[in-house]
Amino acid sequence: MAQGSTLPVQKDILTPEELVDLEVADNLHVSPSGKQVVYDLTPASKKGDKEVSSLWIADTGKTHSARQLTSGLYNDEVPQFSPDEDCVLFLSDRAKPGESSAVYCLPLTGGEPFPLTNVENKKAIASLKWSPSGRYVAFLSPDEKTKEQEAEDKDKDDPVVFGERWEFNRLRLLHVPTREVTVLVADESHITDFAWSDDEKRIVFVKQQTTELDSPAANGLDFEIVEIASKKSQHVSKFPGSAQELVWHSSNQLYFIGLVTPMIGAVSARCIYEMSMKDGKWNRHSLGDTECAFGLKDSDDEPIVQVQSGLTDQLRLLSASGKPIWSQQSQILTWNLSQNKSVYAMGLSTVDGPAEVYSIESSDSLVRLSNHSSKLASKIPTHNAESFYCEARDGTNLDGLFLTPVGAKNNVPMPTLVSIHGGPYSRSTKSFDNSYFGFTPYLLSGGEVGVLCPNYRGSSSRGEEFAAKIRGRMGTEDYTDVIDMIQAAIKQGLVDKDRVMVGGWSQGGFLSYLSMSRNNEAEQGFKLRGVICGAGVVDWDMMAMSSDLPIFECELAGKAPWSSDEDSLNGRHGSAIWHMKKLATAEREQTPVLILHGERDERVPHSQAVAFHRACRQYGIPYEFVTYPREGHAIKERAHRVDMLKRVRKFVEQNLL
Secondary structure, eight states, X not given: OOTTOXXXXXXXXXXXXXXXXXXXXXXXXXXTTSSEEEEEEEESSBOSSSOOBEEEEEETTSTTOOEEOSOSSSBOEEEEEOTTSSEEEEXXXXXXXXXXXXXXXXXXXXXXXXXXXXXXXXXXXXXXXXXXXXXXXXXXXXXXXOHHHHHHHHTTOOOXXXXXXXXXXXXXXXXXXXXXXXXXXXXXXEEEEEEEOTTSSEEEEEEESSSOTTHHHHHOEEEEEEETTTOOEEEEEEEXXXXXXXXXXXXXXXXXXXXXXXXXXXOOOEEEEEEETTTOOEEXXXXXXXXXXXXXXXXXSSOEEEEEETTEEEEEETTXXXXXXXXXXXEEXXXXXXXXXXXXXXXEEETTEEEEEEEEETTOOOEEOXXXXXXXXXXXXXXXXXXXXXXXXXXXXXXXXXXXXXXXXXXXXXXXXXXXXXXSSOOOOSSSOSSSTTHHHHHHHTTSOEEEEEEOTTOSSSOXXXXXXXXXXXXXXXXXXXXXXXXXXXXXXXXXXXXXXXXXXXXXXXXXXXXXXXXXXXXXXSOEEEEEEESOOSOHHHHHHHSSOHHHHHHHHSSOGGGSXXXXXXXXXXXXXXXXXXXXXXXXXXXXXXXXXXXTOSSSOTHHHHHHHHHHHHHTOOEEEEEETTOOSSOOBHHHHHHHHHHHHHHHXXXXX
């Protein structure tokens, strides 16, 4: 314990290994009758070269009834009950782990899983969906490479020419009784989602021009319907942006999630749209003004929507104005419901512990079905969470959380890590891990550090005005909101003004870099003791030129460099790298920096971290620069995750305590 600390260290402290070995439930699917739920369970980190996941099943309404269906030696995922509930369909690479992708069937009456599609296929399968009767399964996947293409790859005669060899998703149909797979749609476009009609004679699907992530923002989407019998497609409508989670509820009405301002790629609140299947006319149906849509599923009567409302996650009937079926300040990670909406299942993360699977029937209370974190029973909960509210300097109401270790003394200002979420269109609420990769619960389990989680302008759950405020204005209200929340927490006696540290990943990493480069203790009223910058942006012009989401990044920054005037400095205001000379020449103590970044990050390329490392090195700013080989924007390998936790804790102990 640091000298002068008023907090006792807990006897049972979480270890990095325990945190990275936690398993996360995903892709819940409730049986049509509502009696059971099936899901996949994936380790939080990757131990070997290949992803693995196991299938689990539980009886709804029965405590700790979850039991394992498959071994976990393969990547078994996305399970779905058949309409007659005799079997579970799922995707797996079990024929050639890490190299193949096929649809499998697991009989629930006994027996081993068997393949329904070619186990030699290598291209990943996506969006697996039963037809209403169970005769068919529709799915998406690209074409396999031709023999000529395989030969070129083998001979390394493989120049990459932009616009050639797009790996477009095709809409395919599996006839379950015969295991015959046919291609329903295979034009020069990329299909991203689809939904069955009730009579299973047609499928509505959306397609975009290229496989690029921001293609919908550049060119919009096309909605089309294909007839199963004739394989003929008919154009329904053009939509100017992204569309997700299609629900074809009746013969004439389609619902989906889109953006309030659909023709952009950057921050905009998510809402529900409806589209007529007769004439293709669409309009915004609900949400997006002060709350945000985060999930949409169908039932016999009407669709159900997952809503973020401030710090609360909710499930609502689509027709119900503000009246939730379920509501709680916690984080819904995955959810599903029975056809008659009598039973719901959720993967829920709470303050009390890591995510577990729960069911709820009608107005009954939650029943915990799983016990995947049982090994940590003596070490959780790690912290208490209090909702935190204050006003920004322009009068805008802000919310967030202040987390304290279990056993912390009241009314004692704490050394505090300000944990800034990424996105920016995301938000922190009451859950086990309010940061990334377990940083928050790991630090809180030590009993010495508080954590402040600010929801700044650009965050989700507050509607369009709140989300869109920072579009094209990086480093304005997003940054000042974080500073304002720190100052408010100091005034409320929560945070020790002499011991503040800022950290985050992705957008949180960007704001951490910016906090360091703009640091001025006299103006801010607190001492910044260190910053932890994970996969953050330091130069927005460079982001526009190198990220895999160029339209998104250009809109965040304001303009693309190639759209700016020669003397424009538009991208520099929110770019920490351009503030470094002024910071380095100021006569004040320099703030230590911990830089963490994946070597193969395509979202925020590694060059961003390299640039800041070079600036720190030139100006003698204390820093540690860590690159994780083979890693992308999210760090996955177990050894790397353990290393990050240990480095973060060491950095906090050396500079904050």
